[in-house]
Amino acid sequence: MQQFPKISIVTVNYNGARFLEETILSVLNQNYPNLEYIIIDGGSTDNSINIIKKYESKLAYWVSEKDEGQYYAVQKGFEKSTGEIMAWINSDDLYVPNAFFGVAQIFNEFPNVKWLMGIPREYNEQGVMMSRITLPWGRWSKHRYYTYDFQFIQQESSFWKREVWEATGSKLNLEYKYAGDMELWARFFRHATLHTTTATFAGFRYNSQNQRSIEFRQAYLEECVKAIKTELKQFNVFRRIGYFFLRIVGLLFGAFFFYDIPVFNIIYPLLFGIPKPIHYNFKTKKFIRENLMVKLPPLFFWNKQIHKN
Secondary structure (H helix, E strand, O other): OOOOOOEEEEEEEOOOHHHHHHHHHHHHOOOOOOEEEEEEEOOOOOOHHHHHHHOHHHOOEEEEOOOOOHHHHHHHHHHOOOOOEEEEEEOOOEEOOOHHHHHHHHHHHOOOOOEEEEOOOEEOOOOOEEOOOOOOOOOOOHHHHHOOOOOOOOHHHEEEEHHHHHHOOOOOOOOOOOOHHHHHHHHHOOOOOEEEEOOOOEEEEOOOOOOHHHHOHHHHHHHHHHHHHHHHOOOOHHHHHHHHHHHHHHHHHHHHHHOOOOOHHHHHHHHHOOOOOEEEEOOOOEEEEOOOOOOOOOEEEOOEEEOOO
């Protein structure tokens, strides 16, 4: 079913009943015809199990048992998965409607795309979507990553081909307690380019109760830096020196990129090997790859509206 390649989604949960059902429905209500949905619960003692059982007929697999943490659960889920496209979402985050159809269309239209991220979005605790990370900031490359400019590749908005997962050993590094996703991205960059689309796939929910990314933010950042340093150690001394100077260049030219200054904003993507973003063309009804520059507002001349780049 090439038009609808199998998408495997893993949700991990531990005592997350407060938002779990919303997350499950954000997956199932995609109505994607080739979905494999797996839920790994860490032995919850709240109402989580009752919620999961409510939807178990639509799940490919689920289990509730004690484990050794979030990334052990993610690993367990992926080991049960068989889809061509893979992703995971935590039990308080949300996919937007029809996201999987957009993911499938992009992978079908761009065979060279093996790893894809939607434009990062965030939800407040009440489920209202907010926008803080926008283009051009939300575009990464291995060179940005290796110069410590990594904040943040959004995990719930990321999808990848199974071949990338297999090339990196089909496993998460379970030594990482907080930043297992960032360590995984470091290894992904050995084998694939991260492409960003202006489409929104999912959002991260800020939760005031027991949210690891907030409570252990400093520990998370320390593990992120550790992952990058570990990766840099794989390179010879000349390449490491090259990244040191590229980091300085990034400090000088980054503003031209992040503030999308015309003409000058071309320099940064060229130096850092950042691919053109993928966005939707409403005329052709297809996704296209194109640099998005600052656009001037439309002007009216003699009752005609004129759009200029």
